[in-house]
Amino acid sequence: MGSLRNPVGPLPSSIYWRRRAVAASLVALLALLIVWFVSSGDDGGKKGGDGSDGAAPATSITPGPSRPGAAISEQPGGRDESGAGGGDDGGKNGDTSSPGAGGDGGGAGAGAGPDAGTGSGAGTGGGTGAGGATTGSGGTTTGERVPANSPLPDCAPGSVRLTLRSLKVSYTPDEKPRFQLVARNTSPTTCKTDLGATSAVLTIKNAEADQVWSSKDCPRGSGTLLLRVPAGGSVTHTVEWDRRPSAPRCATPPATAAGPGTYLVEAAVPGVKVLPASFTLTKD
Secondary structure, eight states: OHHHHSOOSSSOHHHHHHHHHHHHHHHHHHHHHHHHHHHHHHHHHHHHHHHSSSSOOOOOOOOOOOOSSOOOOOOTTSOOOOSOOOTTHHHHTTOTTSSSSOOSSSSOOOOOOTTSOOOEEOOOOOOSSSBBTTTBTTOEEESEEOOTTOSSOBOOGGGEEEEEEESOSEEOTTOOOEEEEEEEEOSSSOEEEEOSTTTSEEEEEOTTOOEEEETTSSOSTTOOOEEEEOTTOEEEEEEEOOSOOOOGGGOOOOSSOOOSEEEEEEEEBTTBOOOOEEEEEOOO
16 A cells, blocks of 8 residues: 555655556546447447438327217218209299299299190089080080189180080980081180080080070089180080970970980180081980
């Protein structure tokens, strides 16, 4: 221990202390270098490990338990609905008096146009003698019936052509004669015409030209039958006769029915000429 405090040698003790100080400094410096090298190497390894992927690892999210209930099935941006809409009832059940075809929407309406269709309408029944839309049972009318206050103009006499015909040339005893009065509108304008029992008077005469039956003798109701006649179109009024005679003002007619023979049916319409039609009632 004494040699450390008091160096022994030929040189002065101060030189030995200096050598010791230099050696201690070198050892301390070498220790610092080793510590710095080790610490810098650890930092570089950490930085290299952190930057090897170029991006931070993604964080995984574990979904929680789903709640009960209906799942959302709508597509982004709104509902994806298929199927065509019904429209507005295709023109709301297709009234034949509608001015155009169809209605709102995709349904297909079936309304008849102003120059198209003629609806089907049976007339009222009941009077003595022949049947028809206004004077008896069994008659039919092919056409659209309109009220008296309809805004449709009346058909001009020169614009309507009337045709009268018997559905058969001869009728057996078990058959009731049927006649058709057809009104055709030759004008470019839709109008209304009256084919009622008192306006279009049908008369049946026998071979002796004696009147047997007339539609105006005992009509049911007002005796009018206003029908819409499309421009360029036609309507048909059918009358069925029960073979019984009629009497004016609904008086009691003869009880006997018309017998076999040839008969003539005529139509009288103001301002319109209508050709008569003949038919035969057979014995068998």
